[in-house]
Amino acid sequence: MIARRGIDDLFLLLVSATLIVVALLAAAGLLSALVSGHGLPTHHFVGAVTAFRYFADPSLAWRVPVGPAWLYWSTTVVVVVGGTVLTVFVAKYLRSEQRRWDNDPTRVAGLADRHEVRLAAGARNLLARATILRPQLTRAAARDLGFFLGMSRRVECFASVEDSMVILGPPRSGKGYNLIIPFILDAPGAVVTTSTRPDNLAATMTARVAKGPVGVFDPQGLALGVSGTLRWSPVRGCGDPQVAMMRAGALCAGAAGGVKDANFWQQQTEVVVRCLLQAAAIDERSVVDVYSWSLSPDEAKEAVEILKTSRHATPQWGSALGTVVGLESRPRSNIWSVVSGVFAPLASPRVIEQLSPGSADEFDPASFLEECGTLYLLGTSSGAFATANFVSALIEDVVETARHLASASLGARLDPPLALILDEAANYPLPSLSSLMSEGGGSGITTVAVLQSLAQARDRWGNDQAQAIWDSATIKIILGGSSNASDLTDLTKLIGERDWPETTTTRQGGGERTISETTRQRAILGPSTIRLIRTGHALLMLRAAKPIMLTLRSWTQRRDAPTLKVHRREVEDMLRSGAKQHRSQRQDASGFSELSRSSRTTSSGEHP
């Protein structure tokens, strides 16, 4: 079959080449006649081929004068050689264009065409909903109403501010470069963004300073040199039982994971933590007191006393804490070991300092939201002083405040909206993430959760919760490079199938060929094709629209990139010098530099 196709192709090539050569010979004859002043011959074009028999006088072949032989043949050489070179050049160009077209990921059959892209993700779609999306704006541009995602079929694609997004891409797949950093830069209102590294912060911090106040909450000291300005207490507002319960939920998320009867221990831990937080809030204690209560049930008796005697305490909370404190030693120490784990990061003086604001420098979520501030939250979920749960608790505080502000605003929406951009989201066990993804958009909270894989999400939130987060994302952006086979297979199913025409040629005994056409259903993008999506491209799954292949625009391609790069360098210098200063302080404190200096001088033999 393949050999037959090769013969067919060769035949086609020969016919085309012959036709081109004949056309060039004819063109040369016409040109020679024109140049020699005989006018254009109107018939007997066959003379172009038969002229070779009348080499000395080609006019005999054409049956009309076409100029002297020397002019005729020199014109023929020039036209045929020039024409052949030009034909080869054009053919090569067309072939490379064809290859580019074939490799263009946005043109895979079964994906949304230009019209469908425009309808699903185009700017016009956003502008039509301007009064709903931003009720307080009288004249809005597309970028006030949503986030630019990239181009597809020469259409600018946007997500609206009421969309919730999941970005799925393995490490180094360009999530930050192409999506997160531009989102932070372009967010029309306040931004709360998480990260385990200060890379997004370095590229965006200076630009965001122009829009409103900027704070860096970095209890672990991951961005020394720029952090330290923002302090927030987990005790804040915990006099209100609802706040205390919400805060305890965030602080304790995953605390009892992996143990037998995890739900029971988790529940008991949350009871203790919310009671400790309320006792501290109503007695105006700091997080240091909470830490010492968390160390042992005996220490916590003080908190029991506060809850039982204060008229501001929620009824029965003192008894609830007292019951746990008075349990038999085995269950009590089991519960307390989880409670101590929750507050373990407070053993670090730096963490304590960041969580102990004075009355003047305490972070106030309401004014932060109103002034369109930017909050960078840094923290990891592993390591001795992992503060991811404290970061989650702070996010919950801001989100709750945003919800309250929204309910008192026009259209029950926060305007300008809050962008919650959760890079490395699986590090932050936000209990309310799935509800934020499903209903935050309606209150003016745009949630973007960045995940490395669905398996990572399942590991963090459990199967059901991870599925709920995935399902409630109105926009799913998938980058290439994943090596998780089950994720890729799931995505292939989600992207769907299309009709795939197949031609079958069979040969009968007598040599006749029968060609039959059938239509099969095949995946639009198979698992390996999704894995091979190139850096700078992403697949966009948008509500009920057909999948859209996006060509992303990295922040380095923006018009303001030169300024942003200068600012990034400045912030990186600050980060470097902060880390250097911290290192030298630590060395001084431990006497390491003295020791190393003396050991160096001893080994070099300068001093005995």
Ligand SMILES: Nc1ncnc2c1ncn2[C@@H]1O[C@H](COP(=O)(O)OP(=O)(O)OP(=O)(O)O)[C@@H](O)[C@H]1O
């Ligand atoms: N559009 C692009 N143009 C040029 N380089 C790019 C582009 N996108 C990504 N890169 C390169 O890929 C690297 C990784 O990008 P980025 O930091 O955005 O990935 P990430 O998915 O956020 O990684 P991580 O999961 O480690 O945070 C960048 O340092 C950059 O060099």
Ligand SMILES: [Mg+2]
């Ligand atoms: Mg990143």
